[in-house]
Amino acid sequence: MSELVSFIMAQHVDINTVFLLLALPFIATLIAGFRQIIGIKSFGIYSPLVLTFAFWATDLKYGVAIFLVIFTTGTIARYILKKVRLLYMPRMAIVLTLISIAVLALITIGGHFQRYGLSSTSILPILIMIVLIEKFISAQVEKGFRTAAFLSLETLSISIAGYFVLSWGAFQRFVLEYPYYVFGLLVIDFLLGKWSGLRLSEYLRFRNVIKHVDVD
Amino acid sequence: MLTLIKKSRAILGMNARNLSYIGPNNTKKAIDLANDKLRSKEVLRAAGIPVPEVYGIIRNRQELENFKWESLPKSFVLKPNRGMGGDGIKIIYGKKNDKWILSEGRTVGVEDFRSHIFNIFDGFYSLFGGEDIAFFEERIKINNSLKPYSFRGIPDIRVIVYNNVPVMAMLRLSTKESGGKANLHQGGIGVGIDIATGITTQAIQHDQITERTPDAKLKLSGIRVPYWKTILEIAIQCQKTSSLGYVGVDIAIDKEKGPVVLEINAHAGLSIQIANLAPLKYRLQKVQGLKIKNEAHAIRVAQDLFGGEIEQEIEEISGKQILGIIEDVSIRRRVDSRTEGSDESTLSKKDKANLQKERAKEYIGLRAKVDTGAGYSSIDKSLARELGYGDVIDEFDAVSKDILQRTGSQEERDTLLRDQFAKWGEGFSNVIIRSSHGVSYRLIIKMDLILSGIKINTPVTVIERSDLKFPVIIGRKSLGHFLVDPSKSLKELSKSAGS
Incomplete structure (x- = not known):
């Protein structure tokens, strides 16, 4: 463990907090790289980042289970409410109510089957996921179900990848050993920000155009 | 591998678009304007650009x-x-x-x-x-020439303008899947356009190349976009007015008004490259830093640099629209129809409603024959009545018959007719026909016609031709803005016969 980290911990800061705050820049850079180099879209940088940490707080399988329940309930609720014309805010309130009931049912059932990891889930990560769901649902309205579902899937994948990085022992040791690595991330972020080449996904998207380019 | 990377540098990706084109060229102020439809509409209108x-x-x-x-x-x-x-x-x-x-x-x-x-x-x-x-x-009322290709909805033309030069364009068509909207991400069709001629090249749906419209199965290449030059000019004016350095201008073509700007976009999409099978970054780099003197210069630059996928046509040299032998024509109804009100009281309620509905349709659409052997254009009497000229025809027939029976000099007869015309208002005259049957008078009315998307005001003679296949003949006097290509209509006809 580096001197810096030891110093911080000596000031009564929880090691978990130190690790998460030092890991956050890495996850953020990872998401930026996914977007700029590979071309995985996701809902901005905030959603996958927050979801990653929500998964970390709940444990992956429970986190994904809660996420899926929220997502499905939200989608079905929206689908039903589409037929009854309601104003936006009251409609969203109904959606959120149904989600709350569904999540409560899920963790109760989890507790009943001795899944205490599920039943003892703290409210914060659940709240985070509920907040995110509004974005997912409004994307369904704006971009159609297919695109929105795809975006949600991409966001979910990035968050799961982020979760595995967070729970990787070598990464945890590295971060606490070399906390100054975050300055290296700044350089990488800067370079990513200046990267004007095609994204990997765009090579695929524009493959027909590339064929037609004349190189002189 | 090396050539792949080299080739890919000509393509405009998201990263380059945001970093190199939108970032430096589109100010926050200009983007705000583009995102505010009402305000941008106001600004464009003030600059004399047509908007809905x-x-x-x-x-x-x-x-x-x-x-x-x-x-x-x-x-x-x-x-x-x-x-x-x-x-x-x-x-x-x-x-x-x-x-x-x-x-x-x-x-x-x-x-x-x-x-x-x-x-x-x-x-x-x-x-x-x-x-x-x-x-x-x-x-916007859909233009006749583009109507068959679009499923409901209004087709529009997206033109990317950079450094005052229109660099790439595509026609966007709505489909059943897109729900009558011309947006590509909703399943609309993007059709590449040769910037020099305004003729479509190939098309895409969901970023995949497609040959025909999914619903009506019409061929998507070779469509001539009407008003092409005007569209390019308007797009250039929009860039100047909006001060967006990199802009996508969406233009729809109204049946009567011609090109109208629907909106301007600060974040124009990249699929246009697939629709044109052409790299956008390459084109942007070509026009970067060029000193563009005026609109005509900008269009010339665009045509020289990026046109030519389709053979240059005569139209380009003469600037005239090419017509076939058979063309669709829209004829405007008489604006101040004197029959209005007079006989309406005798109509039943239902007939009245029908009449009103008919009147709402300002134009009558028909198929016409283009005849370079004829001097004047002519229309059938019954059609002229339908257009609202019934009373004029009756009076003219009576007067001309009366005149022919009179003795007196030609001049006297002409004054008589002229007095009659003055009574009807502007736009009426006559022509004297001398044939083996003797002398007869023919009524001439100035009418508004729309031919191949171009509006003309032209004299039309009214004759009895109910026995003929085409109730409308377009003659030389109406063809000043056009060239006639007899093979064009034959192609069209054989195509429709084949399908």
Whole structure:
């Protein structure tokens, strides 16, 4: 463990907090790289980042289970409410109510089957996921179900990848050993920000155009 | 591998678009203007650029409560001001017993509109969330030549302009899948356009190359976009006016008004490259830093640099539209029809309603024969009556018959007729026909015609030709703006016969 980290911990800061705050820049850079180099879209940088940490707080399988329940309930609720014309805010309130009931049912059932990891889930990560769901649902309205579902899937994948990085022992040791690595991330972020080449996904998207380019 | 990377550098990707083109060239102020449809419309109109008319704006609940629904015309479009990607737009085609008819054929009432407008207020359709306002706008009537290709909805033309040069263009068509919207991400079709000629090259749907329209199975290449030069000019003017350095201009073609700007986009999409099978970054780099003197110069530059996928046609040299032997023509009804009111009282309620419906259609569309052997254009008498000239024809027949029986010099006879014309108002004259049957008079009326998307005001003789296949003949005097290519219509006819 580096001197810096030891110093911080000596000031009564929880090691978990130190690790998460030092890991956050890495996850953020990872998401930026996914977007700029590979071309995985996701809902901005905030959603996958927050979801990653929500998964970390709940444990992956429970986190994904809660996420899926929220997502499905939200989608079905929206689908039903589409037929009854309601104003936006009251409609969203109904959606959120149904989600709350569904999540409560899920963790109760989890507790009943001795899944205490599920039943003892703290409210914060659940709240985070509920907040995110509004974005997912409004994307369904704006971009159609297919695109929105795809975006949600991409966001979910990035968050799961982020979760595995967070729970990787070598990464945890590295971060606490070399906390100054975050300055290296700044350089990488800067370079990513200046990267004007095609994204990997765009090579695929524009493959027909590339064929037609004349190189002189 | 090396060539792949080299080739890919010619393509404009998201990263390069945002970093190298939108970032440095589009100021925050200009982007804000583009995202505000009402304000950009105002700015464009002030610059003399044609835009759809605004019928009314609803900014808040109070204005919604006080809105006079009966002030709206029968047909209009309801839009969120900051909506993006065509979301939240309602197109109303007509009115029936206090209900409005939507594009899907559904009818809606004031309550439905109210609830939709509340959603707009809540920012449901605006990309950045946030509050929004709603407005009513003129509905663009689809141009005849593009009509068959579009499933409901209005086709539009997207032109990317950079450094005052129109660098790439595509025609966007709505499909059944896209729900009558011409947006590509909703399943609309993008058709590449040769910038020099305005003729379509190939098409894409969902970023995949496609040959024909999915619904009507029409061939998508070789479509001639009408008013091409005007469209390019308007696109260039839009860039100047909006001060967006990199802009995508969406232009629709109205049946009567011609090209109208629907909106300007600060974040124009990249699929246009696939529709054209051409790299955009390459084109942008070509025009970067060029000193463009004026619009004509800009168009010449674009045509020289990026045109030529399709053979240059005579039209390019002469600037004239090419017609075939058989063409669709729209003829405008008489504006001040004297028959109005006179015999209406005798009509039943149903007939009256029908008459009104007919009148609402300002133009009559027909198939015409282009005949370079004829001097004047001519139309059949019964058609002229349908256009509202019945009384003129009757009076003219009576007067000319009377005159022919009179003795006297030609001059005297002419003055008699001229007096008669003066009574009817402007736009009437006559021609004297000498044939083996003797001398006869023929009525000439100045009419507004739309031929191949171009509006002309031309003298038309009225004759009895109900026995002929075409009720309309387009003669030399009306063909000043056109060239005639006899093979064009033959091609079209054989195509339609084949399918």
